[in-house]
Amino acid sequence: MKKVIEAKHLNKYFYKPVEFHVLKDIDLSIYSGEFAAIVGPSGSGKSTLLYALSSLDREYEGEVLFNDVELKTLTNQKLAYLRNRSIGFIFQFHYLLADFTALDNVMLPGLKLGELPPEELKEKAMQKLDLLGIADQAMKKVNRLSGGQQQRVSIARALINEPRIIFCDEPTGNLDSKNAMVVFDMLKNLTREYDQTILMVTHDDSFSSKTDRQIQLLDGKIIDRETP
Amino acid sequence: MNRFPILKIVLTHLTSRKRQTIVSMLGVTFGITVFIFQAGVITGLQDFFIEKTINSTAHIHIYQDKNQKSPPVLLDVYDADKTWISVPNIKSKEELPKLKRGLQIVEILESYPEVTGVSPSLSTQAILKLGVADISGIINGVNVRKENRLFDLEQDMVSGSIIRLETVNNGIILGSGLAESLGAILNDNITVVSPGGVALQMKVVGILDTGLRDLDNNRAYSSIRNTQKLMNVTGSYITDIKIKLENVERSGTLAREFQSRFGYTAEDWKEANEGIFSVFRIQNIVTYLVIISILLVSGFGIFNILSMMIYEKMNDIAILKSIGYTDVDIRNVFLLEALIIGFIGGLIGLLIGFVFSWITSIIPTNIEGFVSSEYLNINFDPAFYLLALVFGLVATGIAGYLPAKKASKIDPINIIRSQ
Ligand SMILES: Nc1ncnc2c1ncn2[C@@H]1O[C@H](COP(=O)(O)OP(=O)(O)OP(=O)(O)O)[C@@H](O)[C@H]1O
Ligand SMILES: [Mg+2]
Numbered sequence: 114m115k116k117v118i119e120a121k122h123l124n125k126y127f128y129k130p131v132e133f134h135v136l137k138d139i140d141l142s143i144y145s146g147e148f149a150a151i152v153g154p155s156g157s158g159k160s161t162l163l164y165a166l167s168s169l170d171r172e173y174e175g176e177v178l179f180n181d182v183e184l185k186t187l188t189n190q191k192l193a194y195l196r197n198r199s200i201g202f203i204f205q206f207h208y209l210l211a212d213f214t215a216l217d218n219v220m221l222p223g224l225k226l227g228e229l230p231p232e233e234l235k236e237k238a239m240q241k242l243d244l245l246g247i248a249d250q251a252m253k254k255v256n257r258l259s260g261g262q263q264q265r266v267s268i269a270r271a272l273i274n275e276p277r278i279i280f281c282d283e284p285t286g287n288l289d290s291k292n293a294m295v296v297f298d299m300l301k302n303l304t305r306e307y308d309q310t311i312l313m314v315t316h317d318d319s320f321s322s323k324t325d326r327q328i329q330l331l332d333g334k335i336i337d338r339e340t341p
Numbered sequence: 342m343n344r345f346p347i348l349k350i351v352l353t354h355l356t357s358r359k360r361q362t363i364v365s366m367l368g369v370t371f372g373i374t375v376f377i378f379q380a381g382v383i384t385g386l387q388d389f390f391i392e393k394t395i396n397s398t399a400h401i402h403i404y405q406d407k408n409q410k411s412p413p414v415l416l417d418v419y420d421a422d423k424t425w426i427s428v429p430n431i432k433s434k435e436e437l438p439k440l441k442r443g444l445q446i447v448e449i450l451e452s453y454p455e456v457t458g459v460s461p462s463l464s465t466q467a468i469l470k471l472g473v474a475d476i477s478g479i480i481n482g483v484n485v486r487k488e489n490r491l492f493d494l495e496q497d498m499v500s501g502s503i504i505r506l507e508t509v510n511n512g513i514i515l516g517s518g519l520a521e522s523l524g525a526i527l528n529d530n531i532t533v534v535s536p537g538g539v540a541l542q543m544k545v546v547g548i549l550d551t552g553l554r555d556l557d558n559n560r561a562y563s564s565i566r567n568t569q570k571l572m573n574v575t576g577s578y579i580t581d582i583k584i585k586l587e588n589v590e591r592s593g594t595l596a597r598e599f600q601s602r603f604g605y606t607a608e609d610w611k612e613a614n615e616g617i618f619s620v621f622r623i624q625n626i627v628t629y630l631v632i633i634s635i636l637l638v639s640g641f642g643i644f645n646i647l648s649m650m651i652y653e654k655m656n657d658i659a660i661l662k663s664i665g666y667t668d669v670d671i672r673n674v675f676l677l678e679a680l681i682i683g684f685i686g687g688l689i690g691l692l693i694g695f696v697f698s699w700i701t702s703i704i705p706t707n708i709e710g711f712v713s714s715e716y717l718n719i720n721f722d723p724a725f726y727l728l729a730l731v732f733g734l735v736a737t738g739i740a741g742y743l744p745a746k747k748a749s750k751i752d753p754i755n756i757i758r759s760q
Contacts, residue, residue, distance in 0.1 A: 160758075167661065169754045189668055204757065210657050217346075222664040224346045242734045270664070297711020 117310055118166055123176035123334075125161055135161045136173070136334040143278065143312055144267040148304035150321040151314045153330035159314040160282055162330065166312065167200060167280040168192060180277070197225050202277035203270025205286040209255045209266060215242065216251040217325050219269045228275050234273075241269040245299055261292030268299060274311075279303075283315040285320065297323075348656070349669060351677045354650055361646045362682060368639030368685030369733050370693065376632045377694025381719045382701070383628055385619050389718035394617070397492055398610045399460075399583030400592040403446070403599060405438045406606040422677045429523040437464075446603055447582060449469050455595065458585040460487040463565065465572050469515075470532040471523045478519050478559050480533065483567025491585045494549060494562070500527045501547030506564060512546035513567075517556030520548045533563075535571040543567070636732060637687075640740035643679050647744035651675065651751075659753035672749035679741020681732060687733035691726050 120140075125136035136157045143149055151159045163212070164170035166177060168184050169186045179195065187195060201278065202208070209218045215259040219238040223229060229237065242248045247258075253262055264284060271279045281288040285293035297320050304325075313324065321327050329336040355362045377490055388659040440446065443461060450459045462483045469476050481488075485506040489495055494503050499517060506512045513533065515525060525531055525545050534540045544562065551557055565738075569578055592609035611618065651658070658671055702719040 164754055164757070180572055193662070193665050193667040194667075196663060202663050208656075208663075210350075210353075210660060213349075214358055217349070221346055221661070225665050225670070246734065329563075 114146065114336075116142045116178075117145050118143040118312075119178045120166060120175065121173065121178070123165060123177060124174040125158075125165060125170075125172075125215045126174075131235075134155065135167065135333050139165075139175075139335060140334075143282055143310065145277075145310055146304070146308045147247065147326060148301065148311050149313070149326045149328060150324040151312065151328045151330060152316060152318070155316065157330045158333040159316070159330055159335075163280055163282055163314050166307070167202065168196060189251075197222055198274060199277040200201045201274075201276040203264070203267045203271050203279060203281040203284045205283040209263060209270070209283065211256045213256055214252050215247065215258065215262075215266045215269075218255055218266055219273055222270060223273045227328065238269070238273060241272050242266070243337065244250070244272075245269050259292075261288055261295060264288060264292075265299065266294050268296070268303075272303070278310040278312060283316070285317065293317075347674055347677065350674050351681065352653060354674075354678055355681065358646070358650060358653075359651065365639070365646045366682050366686035368642040368688070369636075369683050369737060370690040372632065372635040372639045373687045373690025373729050373733050374612045374694040374697065375635055376461070376732065377691060377725065378630050378697045379631065380725050380729075381694070381698040381721065382717060383624055384725075385718045385720040388625070388720060390617065393551070393553055394614055394618075395589060395610060396665055397553055397556060398613055399491060399585040400586045400589055400610050401599060401607055401742070402610075403440070403582040403584070403603065403607045404580060404607050405440060407438055432615050437577050439574075440580060440582065440605060443582065444577060445578040450584060450599075452581065453607060455587050455591060456584055457587050458487065458490040459578040460484060460491050461565070461575075461581070462488070462583065462584045463568055463572065463578060463580040465568060466536055467561075467571060468521070468534045469523055469561065470534065471525050471529060471696025474523050474588045476519060476522050478516075478561050480513075480535075480568055480571060481562050483562055484565060485562065486585075489582055493694075497549050499548050501545070503547060505546035506562065509544055509565060509644045511541060511543045512563065513543040514547040514549055514562040516557040516560040517548055517550035518554065519561060520545070531718045533571065534711040535573075535673070537571075537573050539573055540569065541571060541572050544712055548628075564726075589716060593756050636736040640736045643737050643740040644744060646682075647675055647679060647741055648747075650678070651744055652750045655751065655756050658748055659756035662751070662753040663757070671751070672745045672754070675745035675748050676714040676741050679737045679745070683734050683741075686737075687730045691729060691731065694729070695721075695726075695729075 120139050120141045123136055123139040123141070124134070126322050127133045127135055127232060130190075139162065143245055152160060153159050160168070166179075168179065168187075184192070189293070196240045202307070203252075210221070213221075216235070216238055221236045222235055223238065239248060239251060242251050245268055247265050247269075250258055250262055250266075255266055258266065267282075279300075280299065285296050288296060300311055300313070301323060313320075313321050316320050354490055447459050447461045450456055460483060464479055464481045467478060467480045469572075471479050485494070485503050489503055496516075499512065503514065513531070517522070517760075520526070523531065527545055527548065529545045531543055531545060532540055533543050549557070549562070565579070566576070569576060571580070584595075586595065589610070593611065596607040596609040596612075598606075661671060698719045698721065701717055703716070705715050706717050753754060
């Protein structure tokens with residue numbers, strides 16, 4: 114199986130307010146088509162690890178390779194293209210442009226990429242919204258949608274450019290249990306039906322147990338339970 | 342890349358903060374309005390004055406400069422560098438000296454194809470008396486037909502006619518201000534006394550109003566012959582030759598040519614009005630300073646609103662960057678916001694400025710300054726309007742660039758972490 118992301122001797126420190134070694138010598142690979150979960154207690158460094166792997170945080174020591182390219186070597190321009198082309202993000206707090214409609218939000222990464230003419234892109238965005246069961250909300254401004262609906266718009270947006278990998282940081286953390294279930298099942302469905310690679314941070318065991326692989330983090334170290 | 346999302350983001354930002362957007366637009370509008378109005382009025386006045394001046398001064402004026410004193414003869418004896426020579430009281434005469442061969446020079450000048458009119462003249466100070474009033478003025482002795490060809494006196498006559506200067510013995514045409522202070526009206530008989538003590542009875546055959554205050558208050562015209570009588574000189578005595586050219590722009594070049602050919606001072610009209618032009622230059626500097634300071638203030642307004650906007654839209658910036666928008670895209674969003682504020686504010690400013698100028702130009706003002714006219718002459722030159730808009734855009738562009746640059750430097754990780 115092809116490696117999408119590989120971390121080698123990844124170390125991360127925070128220097129403020131006091132020096133703090135958050136990630137300790139992490140070696141980790143995520144493979145194409147995998148549905149992996151990072152789990153661990155609060156404060157163990159799950160989010161920090163996800164940010165480093167997903168190109169958001171490049172102030173680390175060691176190496177993070179995305180398709181065999183070390184992230185630190187990318188210029189800002191190339192980094193933007195990588196995020197646009199190959200990465201989807203879903204965060205705990207629905208991370209959408211509040212003044213825009215659901216459809217506009219989904220189209221934004223596609224418009225930046227510019228591979229499809231706007232009309233076709235719009236159609237594709239509608240398909241993604243339909244896939245997530247919210248096609249009827251397309252023309253509503255996102256701040257008029259419920260939390261669960263907004264999170265589904267985020268997923269549709271993450272999907273629009275068909276990225277190599279989607280990073281999620283507690284995508285269900287802000288939802289009630291019913292909606293959390295719906296969103297999780299949709300993510301899982303994407304990995305099963307469309308072979309989408311997903312790396313998800315969660316501290317909910319009932320979800321992580323349904324993924325292909327759990328990466329256990331404790332005090333910034335991976336506790337070996339890996340089954341590659 | 343498709344421009345749509347950027348433009349859409351820009352418009353959403355601008356409309357989501359309507360009040361600030363409008364206030365900062367008004368800042369630009371105010372600046373541009375003042376620019377248009379002030380520049381229109383001031384350059385309009387200047388153009389009006391220049392036109393009047395061109396019409397009432399000669400393009401080239403030939404005379405003998407009485408201030409060009411010959412160097413003291415003592416210098417011929419003591420020519421060593423180390424010698425100090427002091428000669429007090431070199432005399433300078435009251436009136437301009439005679440132009441020798443003056444009338445011949447006039448004939449030569451008339452044969453130049455570029456010269457459209459030549460008018461020989463002489464002038465003297467005189468006291469004009471009517472009843473108990475006596476006023477000092479300047480009597481210009483002219484050939485009235487020739488003078489008219491140069492200065493279109495006929496057009497400025499408020500009563501009487503220029504031709505009566507030739508038909509009436511001892512006729513005189515008074516400037517309007519002069520006539521008013523004398524209390525003289527058409528066909529009054531006045532007494533004119535020269536500094537040399539010669540007195541002439543003269544009949545007012547016309548009153549002239551040029552709109553140039555200084556001229557109207559002092560100037561009177563009479564025939565060359567009568568002026569020579571007043572000055573007690575012979576029939577060939579003239580002191581000035583005034584020349585009108587086909588093309589005003591050639592006045593400098595031709596003035597230099599005439600000066601070397603005839604050996605007298607030949608001054609072109611710009612030189613003659615040097616003082617006024619330096620006043621204009623100062624006026625223009627003041628105008629630009631005022632405009633620049635207003636634009637500075639409106640630029641600061643834009644800087645403020647954008648800085649606030651960026652603070653509020655931190656989240657949006659982080660989102661856009663995390664989904665692949667580049668630093669340049671983000672910078673363009675905010676720069677475009679500034680430019681749109683500048684452009685719309687500027688256009689409105691042009692419109693209001695135009696309306697103000699237009700209203701001002703149709704209200705009778707009867708200003709009395711060094712020029713008098715019934716209406717303010719206002720410059721509506723489109724080049725101003727273009728310049729004003731460019732000025733506005735440059736100012737807002739600069740004001741927008743700094744916050745825009747700052748926005749483009751925002752790292753999304755800092756915003757995502759803090760959630
Ligand atoms: N910007 C920062 N500066 C200093 N310390 C930080 C910073 N961000 C996180 N930390 C610390 O690093 C550690 C790991 O944080 P992180 O957010 O990765 O934890 P987490 O596993 O995601 O926790 P949670 O499950 O609560 O989200 C924590 O102890 C946290 O206090
Ligand atoms: Mg976390």
